[in-house]
Amino acid sequence: MNPVSRTVATPFAKGHGCANSFIVLPDPHGRLRLTADTVRSLTDPHTGxxxxxxxxxxxCAAAPEAATMAGHAEWFMDYRNADGSVGGMCGNGIRVLARYLVDTGRCEPGAFAIATRAGIRHVDVPDRSDDLRGPVTVAMGVPEFPGPDRITVTTSGGESRWPATHVDVGNPHAVVFVDDLADAGDLSIAPTVEPAGAYPFGVTIEFAAVRGADHLALRVHERGVGETRACGTGACAAVAAHRRHTGQTDPADYRVDLPGGTLYVSVTADGAMTLTGPAIITTMGVIRLARTQGRRQPRKACPVR
Structure with missing residues (x-):
């Protein structure tokens, strides 16, 4: 018998990391029909x-793209950008999801694994029963510099053009260093990136200003969204680009200021990064979404690292 779809009441939550906001949809058995149109409707600030x-x-066992990771993590983060496109990784998003899983009793506080399209990521949600707004940490791995090396970014108005560094943190970034963050201009419109084929699936662009040896400030145009108040993978990408430009190889801790708040990036001797910052659930409720009816999957315990 073919699965039957119907619209049913579905729990949801809304949360943010440094004002980078997300809707969380618990779908343990993989029955929601989350189309691009549905995503755009839900994330619209006026109609959703x-x-x-x-x-x-x-x-993981109910998500085809995460089935091979089921032995390492219970939960898979299916991340969608506001325009409906699929994302591989989201540094603020995974911390918000981790907070949600702990707040709702789906995972115990402490360290556990979450699967993403970029692979397994380990998160740590401190056991602070009296503080649901405390920081959450995620191990981001080692950023990559896949090239090409000669990337340029031009403001949407065409007034300024800069060289950029291509950094991959589970999703693609182009990092530009500027003297003044205002030089980025209007980031509600995507800057132009060349060569045109460098990012076939789009790119998130960071405009970074150096405030000190271990202190950066950013503005971000996030692919599929526009200018966002913060970007976790973008903070890591900017730190990685800064270290590459300065030749820094020693372990270090960085502060990254964004319009929505401050994130902290720690780098080990081998280049692996952890990202720490606030992850707050602000709202819980119920919406109606199309859901496929089928057999339930068994629940597993959260693996720890």
């Missing part, structure tokens, strides 16, 4: 809940 993206939480 309003958010920069959607985090669908699915048991």
């Amino acid at each position: 809940a309003g958010a920069d993206g959607i985090l669908r939480a699915v048991h």
Whole structure:
């Protein structure tokens, strides 16, 4: 018998990391029909809940793209940008999802794994029963510099053009260093990136100003969204580009200021990064979404690293 779809009441939550906002949809058995149109409708600030993206939480065993990771993590983060496109990784999003899983009793506080399209990521949600707004940490891995090396970014108005560094943190970034963050201009419109084929699936662009040896400030145009108040993978990408430009190889801790708040990036001797910052659930409610009816999947315990 073919699966039957119907519209049913579905729980949801809304949260943010440094004002980078997300809708969380718990879908443990993988029954939600999350189309691009549905994502755009839900994230619209006027006709939906309003958010920069959607985090669908699915048991790995129920998500075809995460089935091979089921032995290492219980939950898979199915991340969607506000325009409906699929994302591989989201540094603020995964911390918000981790907070949600702990706040709702789906995972115990402490360290556990979450699967993403970029692979397994380990998160740490401190056991602070009296502080649901405390920081959450995620191990981001080692950023890559896949090239090409000669990337240029031009402001949407065409007034300024800069060289950029291509950094991959589970998703693609182009990092530009500027003297003044205002030089980025209007980031509601995507800057132009060349060569045109460098980012076939789009790119998130960081405009970074150096405030000190271990202190950066950013503005971000996030692919599929526009200018966002913060970007976790963008903070890591900017730190990686800064270290490459300065030749820094020693372990270090960095502060990254964004319009929505401050994130902290720690780098080990081998280049691996952790990202720490606030992750706050602000709203919980119920919406109606199309859901496929089928057999339930068994629940597993959260693996720890």
